[in-house]
Amino acid sequence: MSWDNVSSVYTIKIWTDYSDSTQGHLFVNDNHQLKLYVGIDFTLNAGTTEGPTDDEVRSAITLINNMDGGPLKYLTIVDENSYTAVYDPYHTQAVDQDDTSNVDDGVYDNVITYYVSSPLSVNAETFSESVALTLEYHGTNPDGTAKDIFVDTSAVADKGGFATYVSVVCYPAKLYGNKGENRTYITYSSAEVAEDDCWDVDDGHYNHDNDQFHVIRFYIDDPYFKLFYFDGCTEQDSSVVHNPYYRYREYIQGNPQYDHLYNAFFPNVECGEFDFDTKIAVRPDDDGMIAVTENITVHQQQNQITFLGARTTVKSCDIIDKSTYVYLRVYDQFGNNAYVVAFSNADDALVKSVS
Amino acid sequence: MSWDNVTGVYSAKIWTDNPDTTQAYLFANGNHQVKLTVRLIFSITDANQPGPTEDECKAAVSLVDYQTGADLSFLKVGDKGEYTYVYQENRPAEVKPLSEMDNQMVTSAHSGSYEFDLYVSSDSTINANYASEKVALFISFIDASGTEITYNTTSAGKPSYVAVNVYPPKKYGKSGSASTPVVIKLKDDKLSYNYDYSHNVDDLTVSAWSLRIDDSYFRIVNFQAASGVQSNEPFYRHGDNVAAGGIAYDEDWETKETFLPTENKVNQGHLAYDSTLEIIYDDAEKYFFKITVTVHQEANEIIFINFYAVILPPSDSGFDNKTDTASLSAYDQFGNKFTVEVSNNGSGLQINNVT
Numbered sequence: 001m002s003w004d005n006v007s008s009v010y011t012i013k014i015w016t017d018y019s020d021s022t023q024g025h026l027f028v029n030d031n032h033q034l035k036l037y038v039g040i041d042f043t044l045n046a047g048t049t050e051g052p053t054d055d056e057v058r059s060a061i062t063l064i065n066n067m068d069g070g071p072l073k074y075l076t077i078v079d080e081n082s083y084t085a086v087y088d089p090y091h092t093q094a095v096d097q098d099d100t101s102n103v104d105d106g107v108y109d110n111v112i113t114y115y116v117s118s119p120l121s122v123n124a125e126t127f128s129e130s131v132a133l134t135l136e137y138h139g140t141n142p143d144g145t146a147k148d149i150f151v152d153t154s155a156v157a158d159k160g161g162f163a164t165y166v167s168v169v170c171y172p173a174k175l176y177g178n179k180g181e182n183r184t185y186i187t188y189s190s191a192e193v194a195e196d197d198c199w200d201v202d203d204g205h206y207n208h209d210n211d212q213f214h215v216i217r218f219y220i221d222d223p224y225f226k227l228f229y230f231d232g233c234t235e236q237d238s239s240v241v242h243n244p245y246y247r248y249r250e251y252i253q254g255n256p257q258y259d260h261l262y263n264a265f266f267p268n269v270e271c272g273e274f275d276f277d278t279k280i281a282v283r284p285d286d287d288g289m290i291a292v293t294e295n296i297t298v299h300q301q302q303n304q305i306t307f308l309g310a311r312t313t314v315k316s317c318d319i320i321d322k323s324t325y326v327y328l329r330v331y332d333q334f335g336n337n338a339y340v341v342a343f344s345n346a347d348d349a350l351v352k353s354v355s
Numbered sequence: 356m357s358w359d360n361v362t363g364v365y366s367a368k369i370w371t372d373n374p375d376t377t378q379a380y381l382f383a384n385g386n387h388q389v390k391l392t393v394r395l396i397f398s399i400t401d402a403n404q405p406g407p408t409e410d411e412c413k414a415a416v417s418l419v420d421y422q423t424g425a426d427l428s429f430l431k432v433g434d435k436g437e438y439t440y441v442y443q444e445n446r447p448a449e450v451k452p453l454s455e456m457d458n459q460m461v462t463s464a465h466s467g468s469y470e471f472d473l474y475v476s477s478d479s480t481i482n483a484n485y486a487s488e489k490v491a492l493f494i495s496f497i498d499a500s501g502t503e504i505t506y507n508t509t510s511a512g513k514p515s516y517v518a519v520n521v522y523p524p525k526k527y528g529k530s531g532s533a534s535t536p537v538v539i540k541l542k543d544d545k546l547s548y549n550y551d552y553s554h555n556v557d558d559l560t561v562s563a564w565s566l567r568i569d570d571s572y573f574r575i576v577n578f579q580a581a582s583g584v585q586s587n588e589p590f591y592r593h594g595d596n597v598a599a600g601g602i603a604y605d606e607d608w609e610t611k612e613t614f615l616p617t618e619n620k621v622n623q624g625h626l627a628y629d630s631t632l633e634i635i636y637d638d639a640e641k642y643f644f645k646i647t648v649t650v651h652q653e654a655n656e657i658i659f660i661n662f663y664a665v666i667l668p669p670s671d672s673g674f675d676n677k678t679d680t681a682s683l684s685a686y687d688q689f690g691n692k693f694t695v696e697v698s699n700n701g702s703g704l705q706i707n708n709v710t
Contacts, residue, residue, distance in 0.1 A: 023450045024376075066392055067370060068470055074372070121626075125440045126388070127372035156394075158469070169374045169448040170687070172440075175571045175655060182536065182569040301542050325545050327651070329625075339625065339653055353542040355565045355653045 005048035013164045014063075017086050022145070024166055026075075026118050028126050029173035031083040031335020032242055033115040036166060038107030038133060058178040059207075060137045060149075066130035066165040067153040072284045075116040075131065075168060078214070082229065084115065087131035089171070091224045092189040101201035108306050118170050126172050130155075130166040136206050140143050176338040178354045183227060186194055186330070186340060190216040190309070190348045193296055202293035203239075207315040208261075213283075215298055216264075216307040216349040218334065219341070228333040236269050236276035241293060243281055244310075245326055246344035249319035257316050261291055263345065264344035265308040266326045273302045282310045284319040291317065305330065306351035307342070327351065358411065359499040360404045364506035365396040365465040368515045369418075369492050373441060377452040380442040381430075381516050383485050384524035385478035386690025387438045393473060393492060397466040400499075403689070406466040407496070413471055415496045419517040421489035424509045429482040430475040430490065430519055437577065438690030439474065442522075444572045451665055458505070477521050485523045491516045527568065527693040528709050536569045536626075537695050537709045539659065543651075546660075550646040555667035557607075561648045563614055564704045566657040566697065568687060574623040574655035578685040585615045587632050588640060589662075590681050591699040594674035597665065609667050610634065610643075613699045614660040615681050626652045634662060637675040643668060656681065659697065659704055681705060 009174050015021035024034040038061060042051045052060075062279070065072055084328050132154035139147045153164045193213040200211075222228050244263035252258040267278040276298050279324030282291045298306050305328070325347075326342040341352040370376040379389040392415060397406050407415070418427055420691035439496050458697055475490065492508040492515065508515035528534030544562040568574055584590050589612035618631040629649055633642040641664055659681070664701040668674070681700040 005658075020450075067376065067392070068373075068468065070470075124441075125390075127441055128374045129372060132377075167374060169450060171443075172572065172574075175574060177569070177571075178540070181538070181540070183571040202393075305487075323545075325543070327543075339651055352544075353540060353565065355542055355567070355656055 001073065001140045003052050003139050003149070004142065004250050006051050006149065007043045007045050009135065009149060010018070010043045012038070012040045012135060012151055012153060012162050014038050014131065014153070014166050016166055018088070020271055022166055024168045025087045025089055027170055027171050027173055027334045027336055028115070028118045028120055028123050029335050029337070031331065031337075031354065032087070033078060033081060033117045034168060035084055036114045036131065038112045039112070040110045040135065041108050043181065043343065051109050054110050054112055057135075058112050060135050061112060062118070062134045062136070063114065064132050064134055064154055066132035066154045067156070068195060069132070069152060069156040071127065072205065074127050074170065076119060076122070076130045079116050080115045080350060082329070083333065084244075085333040089169070089333050118168075118169070119141070123170060125132050125242070125247050128169045130165045130167045135271065141181060174225070174303045174332070174334070176322070176336070176354050178351055179221070184220060184222050184229070185336065186261055186351055186354050187221050188216055188349060188351060197297040198293055201286045201295050201296050202289040204282070204292040206291050206317045207287070208312045209292070210289045210313045211292060212292060212311045213296055214348075216309060218305040218307065218340070218349070218351065219275045219303045225332045227239050227330055228344070229271055229331040230305060231329040232268065234268050235247070236274070236278065236318040238279060238295070241279045241281050242267050242320065243339045245324045247284065247319065247322040248346050249321060250346065252313065253282040259314055259316065259317060260269050261312050261314045261319055262346045263310045264307035264349050266342070267306060267308060268308055268351070269300070271302070271305060273300065274302065278308070280308055280310060282312055284314065284317045286320075286322070309348060313344070358407050358496045359401045360401055361405070361406055361466070361496065362400055363398040363504055364494055365398045367492050367494060367506060367508050367513070368394045368400065369381070369517055371517045373443065375376055376378060379519045380475055381475070381519050381521050382442065382524055382689045382691055383477035383479065383482050383521050384689070384691050385476060386436065386686070386692070388433065388474040388476045389437055389441055389519055391473045391475060393471055395494065399406045399464050399466050401588045402464040409469060409471065409565040412469045417493040417495070417608060418475070418490050418533060419493040419509060421491040421509050421514075424493065424507060424511060427475075427488060427490065429486045429488045429521065430477050430597060431481060432473055432475055434472050438686070438688065440688040442470065442689055445524075456632070466510060475519060482521060485521045487518065487520045489518045525573070525687065525689070525691040527691070528544050528570070529706055535573060535705060537566070537693065538569045539564050539566045539704050540708050541703065546648045546650065548646050548648045550644050554644050557638060560666040561567045562644070562661040563650055564659040565615060566659060566695065573687045574667040575657060575685050576688045577705060578657055578683050580615055582681070584681045585617055585619065587617055587630060587634075588635055588675070589614050590679045592635060592677045592701070592703065594636065594676060596674070601648055606668065608668055610636075610662070610666050610674075611662055611699065611701070612662040613704065614662070616650070616658065616660055619658050620652065621657060622654050624654055627653070632658065632660060632662065634666075636668060637673060638677070657685070661699070662688060
């Protein structure tokens with residue numbers, strides 16, 4: 001394939017996945033990305049059927065500022081990352097997520113995709129920018145004459161019938177808060193683990209009974225924004241036995257000694273909708289003695305970070321309280337992030353602060 | 356360089372980098388600025404000769420009222436300042452197609468484009484009623500024959516304008532007031548720390564408190580503290596003699612101290628830093644010991660540190676209470692200013708007033 005067969009550009013267009021494919025919406029948070037498509041249809045020389053490859057076309061295209069035809073001011077072309085969710089400021093989900101959408105379905109010889117982001121270092125003020133493009137190729141025809149193909153789709157180009165651009169609206173990073181604050185907030189819910197979803201792996205070193213387990217889910221209290229990732233998260237691994245970040249002794253009686261032993265755990269499993277098994281060691285101290293090791297099956301949904309709680313009644317056991325915190329940097333699906341401090345009481349994992 | 360080669364204005368346009376390039380939104384607080392971009396192309400006699408310099412070009416341009424063509428009434432032009440963030444909160448991000456550009460198929464010789472940014476602001480001294488104003492261009496220069504050439508983009512000329520929609524300065528207040536609240540929240544009461552453990556100290560707790568605008572959109576981007584307040588010496592200290600000294604008895608002081616550390620920075624992403632604080636017991640600034648704490652700070656918050664411990668003081672100490680408050684001036688991203696006074700009420704930090 002090559003440019004040899006190209007006579008001219010027949011049509012060219014840039015668009016997005018939005019229902020109004022001339023616009024896109026982007027958070028300026030150093031994570032979020034917007035996908036752009038450029039479709040081109042060439043007029044080929046008579047008797048030929050193949051034009052340039054996508055790579056050849058890509059090398060001929062430059063994305064430019066639509067207003068002045070110069071380089072992009074507030075957007076940069078980047079490699080695809082995890083934060084390519086399509087942000088709809090109206091939250092209407094009016095989004096065409098289908099890559100083979102009708103706008104490019106068979107119409108174009110070449111469809112080139114780009115991801116753009118708007119880094120804080122160049123757009124802290126959240127200016128918006130409309131993106132046009134140039135396509136420029138200079139070569140030689142088989143007869144030795146120069147082949148010069150140039151298309152500028154920006155608003156400042158002399159009119160030539162190829163005006164096409166995408167308006168990219170930029171937004172400041174979204175801020176999250178704790179429940180009771182005026183920000184979209186991160187909170188929790190908890191539920192007892194069903195009997196079918198827990199079983200003893202190891203009966204431990206102490207007499208214990210009345211074991212209860214519950215799963216605590218941190219989530220963004222919003223129908224649209226979702227917890228998507230947190231730093232340091234891991235894939236599910238049911239072979240790992242987690243130790244508690246929180247222990248608490250509740251006195252029941254002295255002779256024989258019975259106590260309620262509370263533990264809280266953070267299995268550190270990545271976000272997403274899936275089931276996973278995790279093991280927790282319910283224990284009175286850090287020294288190796290265990291009340292019970294339990295396998296818990298968690299049915300995690302989207303927009304959740306999972307914590308676990310355990311309560312058991314133990315006999316003749318010295319319990320050393322512990323109340324460390326869990327510190328998380330969490331991200332929504334657009335890469336907006338927040339620092340979350342989690343603590344526990346006897347019953348649940350709780351949100352200490354969000355900033 | 357000069358205007359000798361120029362016969363007229365080929366095209367002139369003014370816009371702002373918003374989704375609708377004809378609409379900008381400005382707080383009339385004297386700090387916030389709207390960026391306006393001007394792009395000019397001149398008709399010239401000889402395409403091989405230069406046109407005016409950029410400085411000459413800028414000097415030929417005035418911003419005028421779009422309706423009347425007169426000087427601007429409610430806006431003033433200035434150099435770029437600190438507060439040029441795009442304000443668009445709660446506004447549908449309407450993306451309007453570009454107005455028709457001046458890209459005629461005219462083949463007469465014309466210069467390259469001249470493009471530069473101008474910044475306008477407003478305040479109550481020139482705009483007591485916070486009136487909005489549409490901004491257009493007026494261009495004037497003397498050509499080679501000594502004739503003044505003028506051109507304008509007002510409603511009476513070849514229209515191009517930006518409507519600057521003006522708002523009164525935003526007001527902030529305490530929680531429960533009618534204004535957007537400024538709050539101080541406990542962020543983490545288990546900060547990690549290091550100090551000289553040879554001192555006799557019990558129940559040591561160091562807490563981080565977060566001062567911020569309680570909103571998902573408006574955020575603190577700058578602040579200045581009153582003289583002496585931002586320091587790694589406490590602005591507040593309080594001691595209670597909880598155990599009197601005597602034969603075989605230690606003297607214990609329950610000590611509370613509050614700091615606005617010098618390491619504090621806002622609007623610089625999320626930071627983790629160590630801050631070394633002096634736990635001081637008298638007005639001569641004698642200190643029990645220094646303690647180094649690790650702080651995590653987000654871009655939009657100001658960090659206060661609260662120290663609590665029961666301390667066996669050195670033999671020469673006599674605890675002097677100091678109950679100063681911390682007074683700050685802070686700015687949101689649009690340069691709206693507020694002052695806030697923070698105090699320690701004995702059990703935590705509180706905001707006394709916001710003005």
